[in-house]
Amino acid sequence: MASSGFRFELMHTDTGSNARRGRLHTPRGSVELPTFMPVGTLGTVKGVDVDRLRSTGSQIVLGNTYHLALRPGADVVASLGGLHEFMGWSGPILTDSGGFQVFSLADRVKVTESGVSFRSHIDGSPLEITPERSIAIQELLGSDFAMAFDHVVALPNKREVIADATWRSVRWAERCRQAAQRNDQMLLGIVQGGLDPRLRQDCAKALVALDFQGYAIGGLSVGEPPPEMYATLEATIPALPADRPRYLMGVGRPEDLVESMARGVDMFDCVMPTRNGRNALAFTDRGTIRLRNAQHERDSSPLEADCPCPACQHSRGYLRHLFQAKEMLGPILTSIHNITYYQRLMAEARLAIESDAFDEFRRAKLAGWEA
Structure with a gap:
């Protein structure tokens, strides 16, 4: 389902690089691009109240499907007016799908074609997230941007492991597309493929065929050296449409932000500013x-x-x-x-x-x- 009230505007591309100046229009206001999204995993950017967060120049924040589903529960957030009302943030919010936790909590998960079975990092209780369930949780949370559920694996890894996770991510993305019901929420597909240029390009082409309104590049900054990440971006970005926003997930060193912008990335998020601050x-x-x-x-x-x-x-x-x-x-x-x-x-x-x-x-x- 195509969402309404969202529009990506490409205003200028730098003549000496692929850096892009854009604007992402949403029902809750426009976001100037390139942009950095502070991470509010549990509905709060750690240690920073929303008024102070606005004063930093932040335009959009990120919440996490897995963590909010466990605590306090998506139904609780929905009963309190949705994530915006819950945390007091009136600007746009993006929610991660829970796919990164497949990587970060690898010792607590079991992956099948149906989805992922987690053991809660809080109390060990079971939680199953399928593509359909991920979308349902994000729709209950009421975020402006929802992410397709994907399968993230560590790098380096065996090619067959990366390829298996990549094509599972494509199949899950299609299921997410079919499950989406809200027309006030923009759904983004996530390109996987490890450090394999051809696999990244093939994944991007498959996702572009599904016609998402925006595309993320996932599965990077998980152990690979920066030059390999940059080379992966150079292979992937040309396969993405120029008229859609591009989001590099979980990458946050200032050096990496600048190098990625030079290659055509529009959006970033990372816990690094607050984690390092603490x-x-x-x-x-x-x-x-x-x-x-x-x-x-x-x-x-x-x-x-x-x-x-x-x-x-x-x-x-x-x-x-x-x-x-x-x-x-x-x-x-x-x-x-x-x-x-x-x-x-x-x-x-x-x-x-x-x-x-x-x-x-x-x-x-x-x-x-x-x-």
Whole structure:
């Protein structure tokens, strides 16, 4: 079922790269592309309230089907007005299908052609997710963007294992397409295929034939070196339609974002800004700052002088003190800073693409991070 109220607008492609400036129109507002989606797995971006999240420049957030199905339950979320009302976020929301948990919880799952049987990581209780069930949960949650249920495997892996999971993902995508009922939810297909260029291209062609409104590239950043990921993107993206949004799932190093944008990716998500923030790691244009290091004890400078976030209203010495004292404000402030940094990076990238200066922007950022 085609969803209504959604439209992808390709506004400009950088002349020196394949970086794209676009806009994704949704019933809950437009999303400027390229964009980064903070991860709110359980209906919350850890440690960051929605007002603070909006102030970072975030336009769209991500929730997770598997986790929300276990706790509090999709029916509970639906009874409380759906995921937007539940978490107090009025902008667009994308929900992952639960497919990544097939990889991340591999010791707790059994995969068949029908679907996946999980053992809850909370209490060991059983949970079965099929393509149809994944769509039903996402429709109960009421997200704006739903993902097809896919089979993710670790890399490197045997070719036959990757091929089996890839074609199962295509068959499951077709079942998701048939199961979708809501016309106010946009469904995206997910391209799998490991690091095999031909398999990625064949998977992309099969999904394009199913005519999804957007396409994701999944199964990367699961152990492969960055150059292999970039080569996989270069093989996959030309097989995707230019008039649909492209979403690279779960990739979050700033270097990887910039390199992927240069290859034509529009959307990203990752837990890295908040996970690193909780562990006293702050992102800046000069690389990662490890706030627990003793060198910051008497440092009166902010993380970044031109950053408007609340963390940068304080000194590095104060932020270090919060972590040393195990005060919860330390992880909160550093998480907010990191999300703000990612959103500033996206905003700068959009301006660079509009000006046909993305390659210069890319080189300058990479040089700063390497320094």
